[in-house]
Amino acid sequence: MKPAARDLRVRCSSMNLRYIIPLIAVIVLFLIAYLGAQVSGLQYVFGVVIPYLALITFVLGFAYRVIGWSRSAVPFKIPTTGGQQKSLPWVEHSKFDCPVNTWQVVVRMALEILTFRSLFRNTRMKLKEGGRISYQLELFLWAGALAFHYAFLVVLIRHLRFFIEPVPFVVQLVENVDSFFRMEIIYPVFKFGLPGVFISGFLLLAAVSYLFLRRLFVRQVKYISIASDYFPLFLIFGIAFSGIFMRYVTKVDVTAVKELTMGLITFQPTIPAGVDAVFFVHIFFVSVLLAYFPFSKLMHLGGVFLSPTRNMTTDTRARRHINPWNYPVPVHTYDEYEDEFREKMVEVGIAVEKMPEPAPAEAPASDSEPEPEEEKE
Amino acid sequence: MADETPKPEELIRIDHAPPKTDWMEVPVNIRKGMYCYASNPKSVEYVGLPHAREWNPLDDDWKLPENWQEILHEGFKERLEKFRSFKVFMDICVRCGACADKCHYFIGTGDPKNMPVLRAELLRSVYRNDFTRMGKILGKANGARPLTVDVLKEWWYYLFQCSECRRCSVFCPYGIDTAEITMMGRELLNLIGLNIDWIATPVANCYRTGNHLGIQPHAFKDMLDFFVEDIEEITGVQLDYNLNKKGADILFITPSGDVFADPGTYTAMGYLMLFHYLKEKYGLDVTWSTYGSEGGNFGFFTSHETMKRLNSKMYAEAKRLGVKWILGGECGHMWRVINQYMDTMNGPTDFLEEPVSPITGTKFENARSNKMVHIAEFTADLIKHGKLELDPSRNDHLKVTFHDSCNPARGMGIFEEPRYIINNVCNHFYDMPANTIRENTFCCGSGAGLNAGEDMELRMAGGLPRANAVKYVHEKHGVNMLACICAIDRAALPPLMEYWVPEVDVTGLHELVANALIMPGENERTTDLRGEDIPGREVVEEVEEGESEGESEEQADE
Numbered sequence: 001m002k003p004a005a006r007d008l009r010v011r012c013s014s015m016n017l018r019y020i021i022p023l024i025a026v027i028v029l030f031l032i033a034y035l036g037a038q039v040s041g042l043q044y045v046f047g048v049v050i051p052y053l054a055l056i057t058f059v060l061g062f063a064y065r066v067i068g069w070s071r072s073a074v075p076f077k078i079p080t081t082g083g084q085q086k087s088l089p090w091v092e093h094s095k096f097d098c099p100v101n102t103w104q105v106v107v108r109m110a111l112e113i114l115t116f117r118s119l120f121r122n123t124r125m126k127l128k129e130g131g132r133i134s135y136q137l138e139l140f141l142w143a144g145a146l147a148f149h150y151a152f153l154v155v156l157i158r159h160l161r162f163f164i165e166p167v168p169f170v171v172q173l174v175e176n177v178d179s180f181f182r183m184e185i186i187y188p189v190f191k192f193g194l195p196g197v198f199i200s201g202f203l204l205l206a207a208v209s210y211l212f213l214r215r216l217f218v219r220q221v222k223y224i225s226i227a228s229d230y231f232p233l234f235l236i237f238g239i240a241f242s243g244i245f246m247r248y249v250t251k252v253d254v255t256a257v258k259e260l261t262m263g264l265i266t267f268q269p270t271i272p273a274g275v276d277a278v279f280f281v282h283i284f285f286v287s288v289l290l291a292y293f294p295f296s297k298l299m300h301l302g303g304v305f306l307s308p309t310r311n312m313t314t315d316t317r318a319r320r321h322i323n324p325w326n327y328p329v330p331v332h333t334y335d336e337y338e339d340e341f342r343e344k345m346v347e348v349g350i351a352v353e354k355m356p357e358p359a360p361a362e363a364p365a366s367d368s369e370p371e372p373e374e375e376k377e
Numbered sequence: 378m379a380d381e382t383p384k385p386e387e388l389i390r391i392d393h394a395p396p397k398t399d400w401m402e403v404p405v406n407i408r409k410g411m412y413c414y415a416s417n418p419k420s421v422e423y424v425g426l427p428h429a430r431e432w433n434p435l436d437d438d439w440k441l442p443e444n445w446q447e448i449l450h451e452g453f454k455e456r457l458e459k460f461r462s463f464k465v466f467m468d469i470c471v472r473c474g475a476c477a478d479k480c481h482y483f484i485g486t487g488d489p490k491n492m493p494v495l496r497a498e499l500l501r502s503v504y505r506n507d508f509t510r511m512g513k514i515l516g517k518a519n520g521a522r523p524l525t526v527d528v529l530k531e532w533w534y535y536l537f538q539c540s541e542c543r544r545c546s547v548f549c550p551y552g553i554d555t556a557e558i559t560m561m562g563r564e565l566l567n568l569i570g571l572n573i574d575w576i577a578t579p580v581a582n583c584y585r586t587g588n589h590l591g592i593q594p595h596a597f598k599d600m601l602d603f604f605v606e607d608i609e610e611i612t613g614v615q616l617d618y619n620l621n622k623k624g625a626d627i628l629f630i631t632p633s634g635d636v637f638a639d640p641g642t643y644t645a646m647g648y649l650m651l652f653h654y655l656k657e658k659y660g661l662d663v664t665w666s667t668y669g670s671e672g673g674n675f676g677f678f679t680s681h682e683t684m685k686r687l688n689s690k691m692y693a694e695a696k697r698l699g700v701k702w703i704l705g706g707e708c709g710h711m712w713r714v715i716n717q718y719m720d721t722m723n724g725p726t727d728f729l730e731e732p733v734s735p736i737t738g739t740k741f742e743n744a745r746s747n748k749m750v751h752i753a754e755f756t757a758d759l760i761k762h763g764k765l766e767l768d769p770s771r772n773d774h775l776k777v778t779f780h781d782s783c784n785p786a787r788g789m790g791i792f793e794e795p796r797y798i799i800n801n802v803c804n805h806f807y808d809m810p811a812n813t814i815r816e817n818t819f820c821c822g823s824g825a826g827l828n829a830g831e832d833m834e835l836r837m838a839g840g841l842p843r844a845n846a847v848k849y850v851h852e853k854h855g856v857n858m859l860a861c862i863c864a865i866d867r868a869a870l871p872p873l874m875e876y877w878v879p880e881v882d883v884t885g886l887h888e889l890v891a892n893a894l895i896m897p898g899e900n901e902r903t904t905d906l907r908g909e910d911i912p913g914r915e916v917v918e919e920v921e922e923g924e925s926e927g928e929s930e931e932q933a934d935e
Contacts, residue, residue, distance in 0.1 A: 018518055127389075135813070300470075338668075
């Protein structure tokens with residue numbers, strides 16, 4: 001092989017594979033579901049069997065992971081202190097960045113989980129001409145992440161409509177807010193806006209695209225990204241896209257879909273006639289996401305609650321934390337120390353516990369004595 | 378050594394763009410100036426750590442124990458169970474990249490493996506391969522790889538290019554703390570004898586003599602006596618101090634580095650003067666200790682167990698001397714250990730009393746369990762209650778800025794106390810830009826045991842963000858003094874300043890306090906503690922130069 005060709009292969013085989021493999025995987029998943037749904041007998045598999053299995057995997061897997069984490073000990077209280085400690089009464093204490101009691105921790109965690117507070121601190125370093133370094137507030141990642149997660153949440157809440165009858169007020173409220181922005185385009189060839197447009201779906205699609213493009217085009221982020229970073233992005237893109245496609249383009253038979261989903265939730269599964277193939281793609285993607293979830297980085301959903309640098313109080317000097325596996329360690333006792341240095345101590349008048357024997361037995365094995373540290377430079 | 382370090386104008390040319398090649402395919406290049414020498418086997422042996430041997434990082438053969446992979450695998454597994462932090466941090470990173478440009482070593486070197494996320498991925502890649510199913514299935518494309526000798530070398534190289542400063546953990550949306558990952562990684566490396574000597578030998582020294590520098594008790598006393606002479610020369614006050622005194626009110630423990638080398642020595646003189654003042658005025662009895670002559674804890678950079686072994690001396694000595702509580706000097710990682718580990722490891726301390734300042738009556742509620750008070754808390758309280766007579770104009774020739782040391786900043790949250798003190802003992806104080814101080818502070822570049830001579834390029838590169846911010850206030854406000862509350866800073870920042878901002882000097886907080894402190898019966902001060910004339914107060918007749926003792930510092934012992 002020519003060097004150039006080999007070089008090209010090496011390049012392909014390295015970083016680009018990291019998104020090509022998951023992209024192919026999602027396309028294959030699409031084909032499986034789309035084609036499979038055409039086969040009459042397989043509709044039951046895609047519409048009922050797989051969703052059930054996926055949900056079971058999700059629930060058990062999630063629990064398994066969280067239990068796994070909580071089985072690991074928390075030997076030390078190691079919160080990251082992000083503000084002034086509580087010390088002297090006249091020094092203003094930064095309650096939520098350096099929390100000392102449970103409710104302050106709860107606020108810190110709530111700010112973290114609900115508003116992505118740490119990401120809100122994000123800065124971007126720039127090395128400028130003349131060697132000055134600047135750190136500017138950089139909120140795109142924060143905004144993108146927030147948009148992604150909240151859009152996803154709203155979409156999820158909206159989907160409760162398919163699993164609860166009658167549709168709860170909260171869900172209707174969310175829907176009303178979500179479709180507050182109305183836009184209708186009605187042409188003979190192109191109709192848009194009916195049914196009412198939910199912003200969340202499009203926002204989710206936009207946010208997930210942003211997160212993907214960021215991985216692809218921000219050099220440092222591309223460098224650190226691996227297949228399991230791209231895969232869920234593609235999958236969620238597929239979920240959002242198929243959902244939007246169903247709603248606004250193929251105009252799926254919502255009544256039939258609801259019959260199916262209500263069947264799932266009431267354990268009387270059925271496959272009504274007239275359910276579009278895109279629906280099976282949609283629900284298959286969702287199933288894959290659910291089943292994949294517990295074995296992936298998506299578990300940050302659970303892990304963020306258990307992060308010891310965030311969920312612990314900073315009052316480590318005021319209240320003793322217990323290490324469940326604390327064990328006694330070999331120490332160099334004062335007596336051993338004095339035994340070695342007693343004569344020298346007495347000579348310069350440092351108080352000792354025991355006065356030296358009249359005939360001192362000097363010099364412990366000097367070859368095991370470490371060299372005194374030399375001061376550098 | 379120093380002449381091989383690139384010049385500042387060369388070092389500042391940093392390319393932050395990662396290479397085209399996958400990071401797993403970029404082999405580690407252990408480069409001179411960037412790594413620290415391997416541990417001296419005598420030191421490793423002295424504290425009974427495993428696999429002591431001569432080895433050289435530049436050699437192909439690191440003389441690893443035959444079953445090193447098994448040792449590391451088992452060690453990894455054990456730590457996943459013992460430390461939830463480790464397990465959660467291995468699992469939940471989403472590689473959002475928020476941490477990438479937060480690390481001073483990445484900013485200073487541009488080496489992508491110094492991005493905190495990638496430093497963690499070095500371990501995480503092996504974790505995926507060894508402990509997760511997903512990782513095994515997809516292999517490299519999913520960032521999993523087996524632990525080979527090359528991977529091990531990469532671990533070693535980059536885990537000793539992390540100063541455990543925790544800056545990245547402030548910005549991580551899940552609080553993933555690279556310090557925690559580095560600590561685990563270094564513990565693992567220590568299982569097969571792969572420490573650096575700048576950590577291993579201080580650990581052995583500390584175990585034996587009570588301090589990192591290996592200063593034996595008589596020499597320690599010599600050094601304090603030497604300070605007493607200097608202080609008398611400068612202030613005219615002959616002071617006394619206690620050493621290993623039973624029944625004193627308070628045991629004082631500070632890093633030995635301040636007793637040993639400039640400019641920390643001036644801070645040590647500051648402590649002596651403050652304690653003398655408190656004794657004369659209020660009858661407070663503070664004692665130093667030779668057995669507990671180290672505040673710092675290089676065990677912290679070795680393993681949790683070693684940390685505990687070295688730390689045990691503090692409580693043991695407090696108990697033996699029968700003091701009421703312990704006062705801790707200015708030091709960085711020392712305070713992370715004291716604040717977040719000591720009580721858990723070596724408590725409970727029923728033999729001590731809840732700390733109360735006998736002078737002001739202030740109860741240090743925040744230290745009521747571990748019974749150890751930070752001297753900045755202690756002194757700030759004294760000043761607040763008007764218990765110190767101060768003349769801040771004696772520091773008028775100084776334009777001061779303050780470097781928040783990483784560990785007191787992000788492992789403790791002590792921000793206001795030192796600033797309050799500085800504002801009361803100095804008239805010119807200017808903070809550096811907000812993104813570079815307090816919880817956003819930058820490391821000196823030499824923390825976590827990396828303050829050696831042989832890794833000077835790494836230190837200068839890693840210290841760049843700190844120096845850059847100092848340069849900013851130097852140019853804007855004429856700042857000429859960088860204050861800090863860390864002994865490693867006092868050793869690390871002077872060469873850093875010399876390299877990047879030569880006009881700025883480094884001081885401890887209590888040097889500034891002592892300069893301003895009006896001692897009972899003192900002569901009018903014409904010089905500061907460094908023996909340098911205070912502008913406007915010089916004596917006209919020629920004063921004997923107060924020995925600007927540099928390298929000629931008394932050798933530690935023997």
